[in-house]
Amino acid sequence: MGFRSRLRSFCNKPHNIILVVLFVALMLLTFLPLLSIVADTFTVHSSEVMRIRGSHVGSFTLYHWTKVLLDGDTSVSIFYRPLFNTICISFATCAIAISLGGIMAWLITRTNIRFKNVLSALFVVPYIMPSWTLALAWVNFFHNPLVGGVPGLFTVVTGLTTPDWFAYGFLPISIVQGLHYAPFAYILIGGILKNMDANLEEAAQLLYASRMQIIRRITLPMVKPAILSTFLLAFSSSMSAFAVPAFLGTPVRYQVLTTQMYRTLQGMNPGYGYLMALILILIGVSIMLLNQRVLDSRKSYTTITGKSSNVSLFNLRGLRNPLSYAMGFLLLCITVVPLITFAVESFIVEPGNYSLSNFSTVFWTGEGSVDIANGEPGILRNASILHGLVNSFVLSVCCAFIAGTVGILAGYAIVHRKGHWLSNAVSHLTFFPYLLPSMAMGAIYLSFFSTPHGPVPALYGTFAILVLIGSVKYLPFASKSAVNAMLQLGGQIEEAGIMMGIGWWKRMVRIIIPIQKTSFLSGYLLPFISCMRELSLFILLITPSTAVLTTMLFQYNEKGWNQYANAINLLIVGVVLLSNFIINKLTGASIDKGIG
Amino acid sequence: MPEIILKDVTKMYGKTAAVDHLSMVIPDHSFITLLGPSGCGKTTTLRMIAGLETPTYGEISIGGKVVFSAEKGIDIPPEKRGVGFLFQNYALWPHMTVYQNITFGLENLHWPKDKMEARARELMAMLRISEYRDRYPSELSGGQQQRVAIARTLSTGPSTLFMDEPLSNLDAKLRMEMRAELKRLHMETGATFIYVTHDQLEAMTLATRICLIKEGILQQYDAPLTVYNEPVNMFTADFIGSPSINLVPARAGQTVDGGDQLDFGGEPVRFVEAKRYTDAPVTDGKEYVVGIRPENIVIRPEGRFSGKVYSTLPSGMETVVKLHLHDQPLTSVIFGSVDFRVNEEVRFDIRTDKNLLFDKESGATVRMGAIKA
Numbered sequence: 015m016g017f018r019s020r021l022r023s024f025c026n027k028p029h030n031i032i033l034v035v036l037f038v039a040l041m042l043l044t045f046l047p048l049l050s051i052v053a054d055t056f057t058v059h060s061s062e063v064m065r066i067r068g069s070h071v072g073s074f075t076l077y078h079w080t081k082v083l084l085d086g087d088t089s090v091s092i093f094y095r096p097l098f099n100t101i102c103i104s105f106a107t108c109a110i111a112i113s114l115g116g117i118m119a120w121l122i123t124r125t126n127i128r129f130k131n132v133l134s135a136l137f138v139v140p141y142i143m144p145s146w147t148l149a150l151a152w153v154n155f156f157h158n159p160l161v162g163g164v165p166g167l168f169t170v171v172t173g174l175t176t177p178d179w180f181a182y183g184f185l186p187i188s189i190v191q192g193l194h195y196a197p198f199a200y201i202l203i204g205g206i207l208k209n210m211d212a213n214l215e216e217a218a219q220l221l222y223a224s225r226m227q228i229i230r231r232i233t234l235p236m237v238k239p240a241i242l243s244t245f246l247l248a249f250s251s252s253m254s255a256f257a258v259p260a261f262l263g264t265p266v267r268y269q270v271l272t273t274q275m276y277r278t279l280q281g282m283n284p285g286y287g288y289l290m291a292l293i294l295i296l297i298g299v300s301i302m303l304l305n306q307r308v309l310d311s312r313k314s315y316t317t318i319t320g321k322s323s324n325v326s327l328f329n330l331r332g333l334r335n336p337l338s339y340a341m342g343f344l345l346l347c348i349t350v351v352p353l354i355t356f357a358v359e360s361f362i363v364e365p366g367n368y369s370l371s372n373f374s375t376v377f378w379t380g381e382g383s384v385d386i387a388n389g390e391p392g393i394l395r396n397a398s399i400l401h402g403l404v405n406s407f408v409l410s411v412c413c414a415f416i417a418g419t420v421g422i423l424a425g426y427a428i429v430h431r432k433g434h435w436l437s438n439a440v441s442h443l444t445f446f447p448y449l450l451p452s453m454a455m456g457a458i459y460l461s462f463f464s465t466p467h468g469p470v471p472a473l474y475g476t477f478a479i480l481v482l483i484g485s486v487k488y489l490p491f492a493s494k495s496a497v498n499a500m501l502q503l504g505g506q507i508e509e510a511g512i513m514m515g516i517g518w519w520k521r522m523v524r525i526i527i528p529i530q531k532t533s534f535l536s537g538y539l540l541p542f543i544s545c546m547r548e549l550s551l552f553i554l555l556i557t558p559s560t561a562v563l564t565t566m567l568f569q570y571n572e573k574g575w576n577q578y579a580n581a582i583n584l585l586i587v588g589v590v591l592l593s594n595f596i597i598n599k600l601t602g603a604s605i606d607k608g609i610g
Numbered sequence: 611m612p613e614i615i616l617k618d619v620t621k622m623y624g625k626t627a628a629v630d631h632l633s634m635v636i637p638d639h640s641f642i643t644l645l646g647p648s649g650c651g652k653t654t655t656l657r658m659i660a661g662l663e664t665p666t667y668g669e670i671s672i673g674g675k676v677v678f679s680a681e682k683g684i685d686i687p688p689e690k691r692g693v694g695f696l697f698q699n700y701a702l703w704p705h706m707t708v709y710q711n712i713t714f715g716l717e718n719l720h721w722p723k724d725k726m727e728a729r730a731r732e733l734m735a736m737l738r739i740s741e742y743r744d745r746y747p748s749e750l751s752g753g754q755q756q757r758v759a760i761a762r763t764l765s766t767g768p769s770t771l772f773m774d775e776p777l778s779n780l781d782a783k784l785r786m787e788m789r790a791e792l793k794r795l796h797m798e799t800g801a802t803f804i805y806v807t808h809d810q811l812e813a814m815t816l817a818t819r820i821c822l823i824k825e826g827i828l829q830q831y832d833a834p835l836t837v838y839n840e841p842v843n844m845f846t847a848d849f850i851g852s853p854s855i856n857l858v859p860a861r862a863g864q865t866v867d868g869g870d871q872l873d874f875g876g877e878p879v880r881f882v883e884a885k886r887y888t889d890a891p892v893t894d895g896k897e898y899v900v901g902i903r904p905e906n907i908v909i910r911p912e913g914r915f916s917g918k919v920y921s922t923l924p925s926g927m928e929t930v931v932k933l934h935l936h937d938q939p940l941t942s943v944i945f946g947s948v949d950f951r952v953n954e955e956v957r958f959d960i961r962t963d964k965n966l967l968f969d970k971e972s973g974a975t976v977r978m979g980a981i982k983a
Contacts, residue, residue: 213701216662221715221766222689231714235705 028518032427033436036420040443043486044450047462048295054288054461055079061282078285092274092286099263100253100270103187107252108245110192115199116241121341122200123207125328128338136345141197142594143349143587144547144564146257148190150571150583151352153261154359156181167355183268190258193348195248199241206240207233225328246305250298254451256550261571272453272550279457279554291457295450302449353587360581377577393581399566403585406562409477410545413484418538420485421492425537426526428493429500441497448490456554459483475557487551488541495540499533500526539597547590612673612692612769612802613638614659619668621654621826628654630826632668641796641803643813646823647849652806653774655823659804660695660772661688672770694768694801698775700759702747708734708758709743715766733761736798753784760795770802777812789816810850814838822846839964842887844973847901847966853930853941856902859970862892869982874900875938877915877983884963885978892967892977900981901966904930907942909950913957914983919950933958 024030055078058069066077082093121127122134140148156176157166169175179185214236218228256272264273271290279287330337361373379392393399424444431437447455459482463473473479503526511521527534549564556565563586571579614636621629629651636642644652657663658678659670667680672693677686688695702711709730716726734740737757747755756776763771776792777785793816796803807813813820814834822829822837830842841847847855863871869880870892881892881900892898909931917933917940929948933940933956942958950956963980 211699211701213697213699214703216688217695217697217701217762218703218714220660220662220688220693220695221762222718223714224718227718232703235703 029427029430030436032423033431033440036424036427036440037436037443040440040446040486043482044443044446047458050462051288051292051458055285055292057285059284062285065282075285078283078289082286082289092278093290096269096271096274099184099268100272103184103191103259103270104249104252106184106188107191107195108248110188111195111248112199112203112241112244114192114196115201115244116203116237118196118200119204119207121337123204125330126334127330127341128334129342133338133341133345136342136349137200138197139345139349139591140193141195142543143590144257144549144583145191145194145255146261146549146567147352147583147587148193148348149186149258149261150580151355152186152190154352154355154580156186157265178266182262182266186262187259187268187270190262191252191255194258195251198248198251199244202240202244203237206237210236243305246301250301250451253301254294254298254453254550256453256553257568260568272451275453275457276553279460288457288461291451291454294454295458298451298454299449353584356580356584356587360577360584362577377581393578393585398561399563399578399582402561402563402566402582405477405560406546406564406586406589409480409484409562410542412481413488413545414538414542416481416485417488417492417541418534421489421494421537422496422527422534424489424493425496425498425500426522428497430505441493444493445490447487450487452487452548452551453554455483455487456551460554474555475560477560479555480552480560480562483551483555484541484545484548488544491540491544492537495533495537499530502533503530535600536597539593543590543593543597546593547586614673614770614802614804615669615671616655616659617669619655619658619665619670621651621658621663622666627826629658629665629823632823632826632828634821634828634831636802636804638802639800641793641805641816641818642821643805643807643817643819644821644823645807645810645813645849646829648808650823651826652808652823656772656774656804656806660693661686661691662695692768693770693772694763694766696759696763696771696773696776698778700747700755700779702755702759702762704747707744707746708739708750711747711758712761712765715762719766729765730761733764737761752780753788756780756788764799768801770804771799773803773805775806775808778807778809785812792816811852814850820850822849824849840975840978841901841966842975844899844901844968844975847968847975851903853904853943855966856900856904856907856940857968858900858902858938858940860898860900862894862896862898864894865892869979872898872900872981874935874981875940876936880982881965881967881977881979882963882982883977883979887975887977890976897970898976899968899970901968902940902960902981903964904941904943905945906960906962906965907933907940907958908961909933909942909944909956909958911957913959915959916955916957919952919954919956921952922950924949 056074056076058066058071058073058075058077060071062077063069063071066075069075069077081088083089118133118137122130127133153166155167156169158169158176158178158181159165165175166181210233215228215232218232223231254272256276259268259270259273260276262268263270269277271294275287275290275294277287278284278290360377361375363372363374375392377392378394391397421444424440428437428441428444450458459479460474463470463479463482466472473482507529508521508526511525516525547564549568552562553565553568556562561569563582567579567582567586570582616632616634616636619629619632620627632655644655646652654663658665659672661677664685665678665680668678669676669681670678672691676682676684677691678684703714706714712730712733713726716729721729731740734743737760739754739757739761742750742754742758747758750758756779759776773792777788780788789812792803792805805813805816817834819832820834820837821831824845830837830846832840837846838850841850844857848857858875860872860874863873863878865871866880869882872879872881915935917935920932920934920939922932923930924947926947928946929944929950931942931944931950933942960981964978965981966975967977967979968974969976
């Protein structure tokens with residue numbers, strides 16, 4: 015066959031075209047910007063010209079590298095201390111997340127604890143809610159007047175002033191993030207425990223092993239890969255977390271890599287910021303590669319899922335009731351109570367004064383007066399907040415539509431050419447954005463799209479760049495569920511359509527999509543929710559006209575306009591919980607999908 | 611003397627009974643199969659005897675010792691019942707080597723290292739898995755995993771061995787091989803074997819006695835050949851034997867010449883009784899079902915019935931022939947390498963006096979006898 019006819023036959027197949035287009039597009043949207051950020055670490059930026067002697071904008075320099083990595087005390091305060099803080103927090107976060115999640119998973123899957131459904135549902139709420147929710151709640155409760163402002167609820171009620179180390183910095187950040195990622199550990203470990211063949215433990219029991227021996231010698235080794243995997247994922251997530259350290263660390267100048275990156279990129283030293291983004295990406299990618307290896311070595315464990323019949327539940331006996339109620343109470347404390355504090359805080363006029371006369375709806379429906387927050391009107395009649403809400407919504411819908419659709423096509427094409435190098439390359443490329451820490455990805459796009467490239471104008475400051483980065487960032491969700499759906503479907507269903515002479519478009523719309531609509535739908539909906547609650551991805555790329563709810567929340571909080579921040583947060587949490595609930599009812603999918 | 615006695619054992623799941631008032635005695639050294647269609651409660655029965663499942667009521671004793679009694683509140687945990695259990699999916703621990711899997715139970719009994727080593731060697735030699743000693747289960751084939759599972763179960767020398775469809779994950783050839791080995795193992799260990807299966811052939815060939823269960827209720831508990839030749843009801847007759855027994859509806863007529871007249875697929879025949887299972891007479895006008903084993907339908911030129919060949923399935927050793935007697939389909943097994951043409955008219959006889967007559971309404975066996983034209 016000649017080259018021309020081979021090319022024609024190649025192009026006749028829709029999946030080939032999809033793969034080629036995706037390959038080119040993703041190379042342009044992920045790898046090229048990555049190169050741009052590398053270049054930026056060696057370049058003099060306009061705000062740095064004054065400091066770097068004898069330089070002009072755009073010239074080559076090693077200044078950023080030497081200052082950040084090699085310049086003694088300066089490097090320590092710019093980079094090494096934040097790095098150290100980041101690592102400490104990540105370890106503590108993982109420890110908290112895994113122990114809480116692991117215990118919860120064991121309680122739910124292996125004991126006769128009461129209210130399993132309710133407890134399980136409550137436990138995953140912190141993961142569904144934006145990560146900063148608990149941080150704001152912590153601030154509402156425990157903030158102290160030492161860093162300025164008014165005392166929190168705790169101080170008002172008890173009269174005790176919370177010390178700095180308790181109110182801000184390492185401890186609360188670790189606890190809040192630990193609680194946020196605990197559901198993640200719960201889902202992974204619980205999934206294994208639930209699917210693990212009960213016969214494995216019964217076999218040990220029949221061979222005279224005691225309860226403790228069974229846990230130590232059989233159960234723990236079986237869940238070890240899940241624990242390791244949770245550890246790595248939670249570690250890399252908390253390394254790249256921005257919102258929580260920004261809310262709980264910044265007031266006492268407790269810096270981590272992401273907050274430091276934000277500071278330098280927004281300030282006078284973008285070169286530092288780009289370099290830190292690069293380092294964050296490198297760490298993130300290596301952790302994910304490590305995780306891949308851990309998962310690979312689990313191959314021998316895939317045989318463990320048998321017909322997992324009736325697990326005999328561990329009888330908690332006398333502890334059953336106390337433990338059930340205590341867990342319920344604790345979980346209410348970390349899920350419902352924060353929401354109540356947001357509501358309360360958003361209604362009081364003078365912060366710190368919780369007497370009834372101080373309650374007012376001024377921050378919700380007030381017209382705005384000069385003496386409160388520069389005359390900002392209440393959030394329900396505030397044009398800029400409504401604008402933010404609309405922006406958030408439009409942005410989420412756009413990202414979800416693009417990510418979901420491209421995800422379906424990607425999944426279809428990847429599975430169709432499984433094993434082919436192009437398919438493998440596209441499969442890896444669609445997954446790649448998942449490896450990029452959100453904020454670093456924001457930095458990449460900031461670096462790449464602040465100047466025009468060929469026919470593409472400079473996109474910084476436009477709404478388009480937000481749509482673009484959101485779509486690329488959430489593509490992994492959609493493509494992953496589509497790949498699974500297609501693998502599950504198998505080729506023969508479509509081949510039956512081909513044999514009957516049905517065209518590609520009709521095959522997709524009438525056969526493939528209807529059969530796997532649930533998976534495909536979740537490929538649209540997960541990006542939607544994620545986008546609604548995203549802060550660190552957008553924070554570097556936002557301009558006042560493109561502000562979304564989350565970035566407004568962040569800005570109000572920075573300004574110290576607590577009531578607005580709380581009110582907006584309530585709005586976001588409401589939208590996120592509601593959409594997660596609707597999605598769950600409609601499709602059975604959910605952010606916390608895993609075990610039910 | 612591990613004689614196992616079940617008294618009135620019942621297991622309820624909500625309002626449905628998975629096992630319904632099961633009583634049986636399993637003698638020492640026997641090889642019992644619990645047989646029945648899937649979901650009939652046979653696995654639940656096995657797991658209750660082993661202690662992995664708690665009966666709702668009833669009593670179980672092993673070797674004269676009550677291990678479970680709902681009334682007396684006794685429930686001895688599985689590890690104290692001294693039984694071995696072979697799981698359907700082997701349940702080998704994937705993170706342990708073959709050797710570690712086999713010696714795990716001995717470790718828990720605090721055996722000294724050298725004795726443990728010797729015991730493991732002996733078992734691995736017996737089951738021909740010595741060369742896989744340091745492999746992980748995922749590196750073994752299905753048959754090898756099966757052997758490791760057996761070795762692990764035997765390691766502590768249980769006097770009773772429970773097996774839950776242990777061969778169902780193996781391919782046909784390996785299954786045949788393992789059947790022979792299990793029977794051999796039963797001889798060598800002298801243990802009592804209780805074996806769950808839904809494969810009637812496996813039950814027939816392995817067991818000393820078959821316990822046939824349907825929807826949680828014990829149907830028949832007898833030696834394999836007794837179950838085959840003298841099933842207590844239509845279900846048992848139909849479940850045992852491959853190809854299945856011919857069940858032909860027949861209306862009884864008057865009694866003539868010591869035989870009951872039957873309308874047999876449009877052909878008038880006489881059923882001459884050889885053995886009766888109930889004292890009630892065969893009533894004129896009542897509906898019955900005649901049961902004829904396929905090997906008792908013999909195709910020969912001088913046969914008294916005439917039928918048309920519908921299809922044939924020759925396998926070399928035997929040929930399964932589907933016949934139509936008027937509109938009534940019948941299955942016949944002809945031994946030897948013979949074949950017939952489809953739609954060919956053939957003549958056949960129904961031989962022996964071991965044909966069965968069932969009450970159509972209750973399904974119970976009422977007579978055994980010969981069918982005469």
